[in-house]
Amino acid sequence: MFLKEYISDVYNGVTSLLKGMRKTGYYFFHPKEIITQQYPENRATLNLPERFRGEVVMTHDEHNEHACTGCTACELACPNGTIKIITKFDVTPEGKKKKAIDTFIYHLELCTMCNLCIVACPTDAIKMAQNFEHSVFDRNKLTKKLNLPGSKIREGVE
Amino acid sequence: MYTQTEIIKDTTVNGSEGELVINVGPQHPATHGVLHLVITLNGETIKKIEPHLGYIHRSIEKMCESLSYRQFIYVTSRMDYLSSHINNLGSAHCVEKGMQIEIPARAKVIRVLMSELTRIASHELWLGAMAMDLGAFTPFFYAFREREMINDIMEETCGARLTMNYMVPGGVMYDIHPDFQQKVKAFVKQFKEKVTEYDDLVTNNIIFQNRMKGVGILSKEDAVSYGCTGPVARGSGVSCDIRKIFPYEIYDTVAFDEVLETAGDSFARYMVRVREMHQSIRIIEQLIDNIPEGEYQAKTKAVLKLPKGEFYSRVETARGEFGVYIVSEGATTPYRIKFRSPGFSNLSALEHMAKGSKLGDLMATMGTLDLVIPDIDR
Numbered sequence: 001m002f003l004k005e006y007i008s009d010v011y012n013g014v015t016s017l018l019k020g021m022r023k024t025g026y027y028f029f030h031p032k033e034i035i036t037q038q039y040p041e042n043r044a045t046l047n048l049p050e051r052f053r054g055e056v057v058m059t060h061d062e063h064n065e066h067a068c069t070g071c072t073a074c075e076l077a078c079p080n081g082t083i084k085i086i087t088k089f090d091v092t093p094e095g096k097k098k099k100a101i102d103t104f105i106y107h108l109e110l111c112t113m114c115n116l117c118i119v120a121c122p123t124d125a126i127k128m129a130q131n132f133e134h135s136v137f138d139r140n141k142l143t144k145k146l147n148l149p150g151s152k153i154r155e156g157v158e
Numbered sequence: 159m160y161t162q163t164e165i166i167k168d169t170t171v172n173g174s175e176g177e178l179v180i181n182v183g184p185q186h187p188a189t190h191g192v193l194h195l196v197i198t199l200n201g202e203t204i205k206k207i208e209p210h211l212g213y214i215h216r217s218i219e220k221m222c223e224s225l226s227y228r229q230f231i232y233v234t235s236r237m238d239y240l241s242s243h244i245n246n247l248g249s250a251h252c253v254e255k256g257m258q259i260e261i262p263a264r265a266k267v268i269r270v271l272m273s274e275l276t277r278i279a280s281h282e283l284w285l286g287a288m289a290m291d292l293g294a295f296t297p298f299f300y301a302f303r304e305r306e307m308i309n310d311i312m313e314e315t316c317g318a319r320l321t322m323n324y325m326v327p328g329g330v331m332y333d334i335h336p337d338f339q340q341k342v343k344a345f346v347k348q349f350k351e352k353v354t355e356y357d358d359l360v361t362n363n364i365i366f367q368n369r370m371k372g373v374g375i376l377s378k379e380d381a382v383s384y385g386c387t388g389p390v391a392r393g394s395g396v397s398c399d400i401r402k403i404f405p406y407e408i409y410d411t412v413a414f415d416e417v418l419e420t421a422g423d424s425f426a427r428y429m430v431r432v433r434e435m436h437q438s439i440r441i442i443e444q445l446i447d448n449i450p451e452g453e454y455q456a457k458t459k460a461v462l463k464l465p466k467g468e469f470y471s472r473v474e475t476a477r478g479e480f481g482v483y484i485v486s487e488g489a490t491t492p493y494r495i496k497f498r499s500p501g502f503s504n505l506s507a508l509e510h511m512a513k514g515s516k517l518g519d520l521m522a523t524m525g526t527l528d529l530v531i532p533d534i535d536r
Contacts, residue, residue, distance in 0.1 A: 013364040020359045024296055035303050051317035051332065079229035114232035114323045119331060128317065 048130040053113035056083075056106055057129040058146040065154040066147060068125035070101040074117035082110045083117060090152075100153055108134060109142040123157055176200055182520075184213045190287060191531030193505075202516050207509040215535040222495040227253045227327060227462040230495065234482075235321040237499060238533035240283060241475040243276040246325040248473035251406060252482040253327040255471050256464040262453040265329035266407045267445055271342070272316075272324065273407075273473075274438040278349070279308040280476035281431045281438075284528045288428070289360050291525040292369055297360050304352060307345045311338065327462060329455035342446050346439055353435075361432065370425035374511040374523030377422055384510065385503035388478025389434065390527055393427035395420040400474035412441050427526040463490055477501055477528055501533040 027033060048054075060066050070087040088102040118128055126146070136142060178199045184192040192213035198206035218237060222230040231249045235242030247269055254261065261269075286301030309319045314335045316324040324331050360366055376386070381394040391398045399416040401409040417433045419426035464486035472481040478500025485494040504527050512520050 009364075016362050016364045020296075020363055023355055023358050035306065049314040049317070049335070051315070051335070052313055053317045077228070079225050079232060112232060112321070113318060114321075115317060115331065116228065116232070116323075119326075 052130050053115055053128045054130045054132040055108055056117060056126050058104060058126050060148055060151055064148055064151045066125055066151055067123040067154050067157045068101050068104060069123060069153065069157060070099055073120045073122060074126060077116045077120035080110045080112060082107045101147060104146040106144045106146050108144060109139060190529060193529060193531050199517060204512050204515055204517060204520060207512055209505055211535055214532050218536045219495050219497060223492060226490050227464060232323040235323060236532060237536055238475055238477060238530050239320055240280040240530055241276050242321050243272045243324060244473055244475040245480060246323060247273060248471060248480050248482050250325040250327050251473065252469050252471040252484050253462065256469040256484065256486060257462060259328050259456050259458060261329055261456055263450045264452045265454050267449050268330050268334055268454065269325060270407050271442060271445055274441050275308050275311065277476045278435050278438050279305045281435050284431060288525040291521045292366060300355055304349055311341050328458040333454045339446055342442060346442060349439060369522050370428060371423060373424045373519045375423045376507055376511050380510060384507040386507050387500050389427055389430040390504045392417055393419050393430045394422040400472050400479055404472065406473060412444050414441050424522045424526040461490055463488065475500060478504060497536060499533045499536060501529050505529055505534055
């Protein structure tokens with residue numbers, strides 16, 4: 001009885017191992033089914049989805065105009081104090097004062113990519129970009145100014 | 159909390175003859191994070207296990223007190239990062255309960271679909287890591303192959319792979335991606351084809367079975383008294399699935415079985431998780447073609463203010479019961495938030511399960527507890 005049990009144990013052990021080895025061997029001889037990506041080499045063909053959250057950017061059109069009114073909705077929505085908006089007053093040709101942004105400061109080092117600022121923005125001035133390679137040598141470089149130099153607010157955006 | 163020198167001093171004074179104290183962790187490949195176990199050994203037999211926590215304590219509960227009801231949800235994905243969707247769902251749910259927001263039917267279905275996909279992804283990662291703890295490296299890659307498909311789906315619809323912050327009070331942040339249904343169907347098809355590979359490689363493997371069966375036994379009574387939930391308790395035969403007992407969203411309308419095993423050993427807990435993946439696939443198959451049309455987010459006020467009172471809601475994450483308890487004073491930020499995380503109670507049963515067994519078996523026992531350390535420390 002003991003011998004029978006022992007032999008069946010050995011048989012089961014060997015078959016279960018061979019079954020596993022067959023699976024491993026299958027992938028060894030079918031390299032096309034391998035799914036790993038050669039990341040730094042395939043940068044050119046990397047296709048990230050549109051909604052991927054890499055960093056916050058401000059969209060500018062060809063006239064160097066953006067849609068940010070400086071309402072600070074994003075600044076209030078941010079849980080980490082990532083965004084700081086400094087506003088100024090422009091003087092329109094009619095002599096009226098109009099609120100506009102001076103600097104849109106974005107601290108990438110504090111950002112957790114929670115997307116709450118994008119949802120809060122009433123004019124879709126900011127969006128998430130797909131760039132995800134953020135390593136720099138100096139931490140100060142992570143503090144960014146999002147509005148381009150010389151840019152102004154687009155006509156008709158309130 | 160002992161410092162390293164105090165532990166050594168303590169053992170020289172109190173440690174009796176033939177006892178050896180070793181530290182597993184905080185940096186140890188088998189603990190999946192910064193868990194520090196001080197183990198007293200007699201030869202190779204475990205006499206005592208003392209978990210030392212706090213290495214990744216970020217005071218999330220205190221942090222939440224200064225965040226608004228929209229903002230605090232993103233922090234909860236940093237606790238149990240493998241089932242972040244379900245954590246977010248539990249938090250959003252508690253706010254909705256307080257505000258009495260009615261969620262659109264479409265959002266409910268999307269939420270359940272996302273929760274189940276997260277549950278599969280979490281169990282897949284656990285399966286790979288579990289097999290790796292026991293010395294098998296290949297299943298890790300096989301499990302990650304399927305998990306990668308879910309991550310791609312998440313990336314497309316939610317924008318992130320791990321910490322999604324997709325659930326917001328009132329529904330979900332975005333509508334599903336146009337490719338969502340097709341990709342989920344492709345995943346379900348591949349999962350069903352490839353799941354036999356796990357059985358060949360892991361489940362039916364004789365070495366794996368011998369290392370798991372009869373190891374780390376937790377009886378039904380102990381599972382209840384230690385407050386274990388999730389697959390750990392269900393492996394001991396405790397019926398504790400929140401989706402069945404207190405159905406949230408649309409779990410009362412979909413057909414699925416609560417997975418129960420009675421053996422209470424490591425292999426039973428393993429089988430619970432493997433069978434749970436099949437149940438999640440069953441839920442996804444029922445819902446994927448029946449996503450109702452309509453709004454994906456209910457109209458809510460810009461600033462949420464919970465009425466004065468106390469609110470509690472619970473959900474079933476991949477690890478067990480996750481509870482959110484909010485005390486509100488009627489302001490825009492919560493007065494106090496308490497999270498009931500499944501990992502903490504499950505860890506407390508570890509000493510009971512591993513006492514008297516060999517040190518090598520500890521890895522099998524700890525692996526099947528599926529500990530996520532940020533979830534324990536918060």
